[in-house]
Amino acid sequence: MFLIECPWCGRRDQGEFSCGGEAHIVRPASPDDLDDESWADYLFNRKNPKGVHLEQWVHIQGCGRWFNAARNTVSNKIVSVYKVGEEPPHPEKRKPVPESGQ
Amino acid sequence: MQRFSALRLLGHGLTGHKHWRQSWRHPEPKREYDVVIVGGGGHGLATAYYLAREHGMTNIAVVEKGWIGGGNTGRNTTIVRSNYLWDEAAHLYEKSLKLWEGLSHELNFNVMFSQRGVMNLAHSLQDVRDAERRANANVLNGIDSEILTPEQIRQKVPLISISPTARYPVLGATFQPRGGVARHDAITWGYARAADALGVDIIQNCEVTGVLKESGHVVGVETTRGVIRARKVGVVAAGHSSVIAQMAGLRLPIESHPLQAFVSEPCKPALDTVVMSNAVHAYISQSDKGEFVVGAGIDGYNGYSQSGGYNVIEGAVAAIVELFPTLSRIRLMRQWGGIVDVAPDACPIIGLTPLKGLYINCGWGTGGFKSTPGSGWVLAHTIAHNRPHELNLPFTLERFSSGALIDEHGAAGVAH
């Protein structure tokens, strides 16, 4: 029930959004050039970090737009929100995982 | 190991319970073991126990970052069943259920396995078709499974509303009589005590901070209590599997999600069966203390916070009240969350990894508790023989590249 700053609508409750998982997974331009392992890597393997996660969200109960968020998966603190196609925040701006969350 | 029995309990009662021995040792970690198991939950402890008992490997450490059983083993709704749809899953979970049936005896620790039956409700015609398919598959796989009519459901569980005018009326159910619930802490303590008796070192408050590699082989772990070398390392870290894998330089096809559960205040016995409903999404049983134990669905985002959104609790409570209208006035007493590791096909990943010496057991998602004995049993076999047992052969990482997924998620619906 954390708050997410939709780039178009402003700050809203997380319940209005739906999470699309890890961001910046680019669909391979030529899937046929990949072997089964590399294709599986694209399809299934995920970073799933404990800490800042670059992930996709859609404001499903609002404007319907997809965007990216850098969110700490321990504290749910959102470091930044940025539009699709924009660069993620610089790694130094992503705070380390506070261990207190355990 | 000091044996437990009614007679011994009586004896100790007469002497004021002053002479019970400690259930397991609290050793300092040795510098090197044959096998280090990362994760002191039920699965990790079971792995160590079966390695020692079935494969004669006793130079083993289980390292746990907190207290054993403090993760999902101690946080789940304790449902045990084996009525899975796909053959591969059914065989694995049935192996586990069979182990459950002898576990109190085997461990000499009463894990309070209560085979009160598990019911999965069907609320639509498609649910009914799926239920038929599953029950038939179960029986042909040698697993007890029945189909109940609404009237039979009402007889077993008078609390359920089978009103045909309900928003999602109950049209039927599958029922596994041998399914049930168990005491979550007991499984931890029972395995810990039995493993310790076989020589396994259980090392608590020992967090893994790195994975040691030498020329592509995993040779141990770095921990908050120093470096521990090992010939083989088994990672049984549930929601934290990706974290450990990352230390080893691997990515896994799993995502960690918060999963919430709650109990009501204790009430006099009123619900004799475990009831699950995928359509309205909740599952419920009544504990030996009288609490109604309810599980919710996962929160829809990656999370390591052991807490989730209130909206998920709202949804689960509404589902319970809808199914059990007389529970509306009882009160929610305690709510908590765990971190579950969800695989794309809602099935576990148990096997070798691309790194020699590193073994993985994860991806149990919302359904890990029931498989604790079976999971430990097959992973122990895999570690001991350096190849999967035929029961977990379909559950290795290879299925993700071959495409041979076992889609309990899409097919069976309920994966808890």
Place this chain on the structure above:
Amino acid sequence: MSTPNATTSHLQEGLTVNSSRRLNFKFNGRSYQGVVGDTLASALLANGVIVVGRSFKYRRRRGIVSDGAEEPNAIVQLGSGATTVPNIRATQVMLYEGLEATSVNKGYSLDFDLRAIIRLAGRFMPPGFYYKTFMSPKKLWPFYERLIRLSAGLGEIPKSPDPDLYDSINAHCDILVVGGGIAGLSAALTAGLAGARVIITEQQPLWGGALLGRPETVVGLSSKKWIEQVIDRLKGMKEVKLLPNCCLFGAYDHHFYTACETRYPPGITIPEGEVRERVWKIRARQVIHATGAIERPLLYKNNDLPGIMLAGAVSAYINRWDITLSRHAVVFTNNDSGYRAACDLVRSGASVVVVDPRAASETNRYAKWSDQNRVEILNQSWITEARGTLRVRSVIVKRSGEGNQQFEFTCDLLAVSGGWNPVLHLYAYSGGKPLFDEQRGCFVPNAKIEGQQQIGAANGSFSLAACLNEGVEAGIHALFECGYSASVPETTEIESVEEQPILPFWRLAESGGEQFIDLQNDTKVADIELAVAEGYRSIEHIKRYTLLGFGTDQGKMGNIVGMAVAAGLLKQTIPETGTTTFRPPYTPVTFGAIAGRHVGPLFDTVRKTAFHSWHCSHGAEFEDVGQWRRPWYYPREGETMQQAVNRECLTARNQVAMIDASTLGKIDIQGPDAVTFLDRIYTNGWGNLKPGRCRYGLMLGEDGMVMDDGVTTCLGPNHYLMTTTTGGAARVLGWMERWLQTEWPELKVYFTSVTDHWATISVSGPFARKTFEQVCEQVDLSSASFPFLSFREGVVAGVPTRIFRISFSGELGFEINVNANAAQGVWDAIWEAGQEYGITAYGTETMHVLRAEKGFIIVGQDTDGSVTPIDLGMNWIVSKKKDFIGRRSLARADTKREDRKQLVGLLTSDPARVLPEGAQLVANPDEPLPATMIGHVTSSYWSENIGRSIALALVRGGHQKEGQRIYVRNRDGETIAVNISSSVFFDPEGERQNV
């Protein structure tokens, strides 16, 4: 013992009690009187009822120990019938006329309980005893288990559904103040004066918190006057919301808080339409926790006897409810707050002995008072034992120093104060880790959490002056953070009384016997000793092994004491031992209140089509499909379902029939890149689809598995209408939006869901054209100018419509999309026109039969997330010329296997035998279990048109097995021989839809 006691009664003047209004109530079947303002607990005490229940495990008699949420003993079942509520704390329910309550654990009566015999067996039931026994013989375990379960639980659930209403409300504010005691009120006043939006919650019906039980003056006013004045001022501020009777129970991320407001007491019958409880979902910018503190008990033998109470509760019952509790009281305290109870007891006429382990030098400011009031203060002394059978009758006091003297004091009340635990639940829910403060002998907030402040007793500041000042300071700080300029309110100084430090102690080694830590669960010191001896070292293990803190009070009174005892046994400090995790809710919350209005018909939206009332008036039976309610079949009088479906099927093939197809998802697609997009999302190609033409499409997940299907029509240049399955509509739209926005943002294409805008009528059958042309005159419906798989616009029954020549039954068919608001007239017109051809309406069941006769799949029934288009024999729809979502996955090792489960038809040897859907298929019917299954029946029907049963199935390598015999093997042991056939049973050439 529940004999009214002459020494206890309400005095005339009450702080909050209106003694002029009497209320009748019943407890355990006996009638009593209380007054307005009483809680059930105060009313019972006023009536001299000392024993209120029995403990859970050992069935020991127990009395009221507290006046609040921490009460472990006075747990009652309130009311009866449908409005009963189990497990209510007597300290938290306000008395009302006609209240009826019974103890949840009382046995036959509180005086006699057969199960109290368990006390004798108690020595053989240490914590965790059940882990050590009941294992042999194995077959007796179910019997033992039943016995264990039968003894479970406190109260009983109602026997009939809840008649009451609940709801929830969202609220936003600048500053949320939790707790309406002196600190909270002071903070709310400061914030309110600056004009901030403030919400203040208080779990009790009365404002004032602990102040209600204290007679002190605040800023020159009596405490009661001060509270009244502050509340009057707050009520005058329009941005301030006061929520009494509202317990804040949960704290979530980003200052989201949940609170439950009790609008009518539990157990009472409430007026029609009124809400019994309401959950407030509050989002605040700044939060101030003024949640107070809970007093700790002390440990000594038999510390659970009725007549032993927390000192603060004693004060409250005397001051707030004017109850004379005692004639001869002993106060056992290790801190100054016990002396407040002593003063109050003296004022109410009791003789008092104070037992204080601290040295005389630390209590000498009470010397004068004690001399004047003939109060005996025993310093450096401890109570080692309480004595009495039905209630406390005396205490044994041990004095350290010369000779270790021992005294026995007779008493009818023992007031205890072991110090105070700040209520840090909300802080802990927010991720805070409390710190143990040696000086104050309690856990206090440690690292500050952004946007959150703890004040007053919750911050370990126990004096009234500190509470008042911290309230003002916190208010100002929160205002500043919210961007308000705060003016410091009028000085509100009160004289600060200096208190001597507490002497925290947890356990006396020499005190033997039964010393209870958790009264509800009967967790004793000896239990913790046993847990530690057995190697349970983590506090979480100890807690779980001994059930410490697992009662309905969740260990509010005993947990910290238990942890301290464990720390001592483990030879650790309290911080090293740590606390167990605090878990919401703070106090239990009614399921109904959490569910709110989302029950019954509002549990989930019911979606109905524009023709719903027509379906009802024509006798339709309905089926739930997703959220939609669709007609299943339309039985005529006397018809069984099968008869109705047979009739509908025959009419649809031989005459004309219509179905409401409005629930199919409809997505309007526009833009210059629409074709490019369709090419990527569908398996087949779309480049050559001309305006006015329709095409069937199949879409896959990226894993190559069939996800949805439907017909897409080119309405005009760069303009398409896609249809989806009923259940898949939202998912498909979301899927397409996601690919467009996140992967291909360069594509110019736009999607709009138009499912609800257009109602859809499908008319099919040999007389479909004859029927339809009567209502649609402008469009040439001839096959030459309006061929199969094409689209026209036209006016039908005076309404503009979109007409598609498509069919899911394989017959000549027209599908008409019409503005949903004008749709009923069009439906009626077609219905009328079809009468001469014997038109029938049909539902989903007939639709399923007709499509199965044609071998058309239903995604989700004939597929299950593990089926590729190749498995379905639909290679023809999988383009080899382009990439599309899911294509690469089809080439994976397992996915391209030739012996995958494939869609086939099944024909039974006995044509009358209809296979059960979901039946499993085997090659060898005699194989012992576990048997090898080679597939399952996905769809199965009686086909009246063909005159036999038909079925679709997924069979391993099925495409190569046409004509082979396999078997259905049912779970009841029956086997049915079937032959694998083509999946198309009717009109294999597909001629009928083209006519």
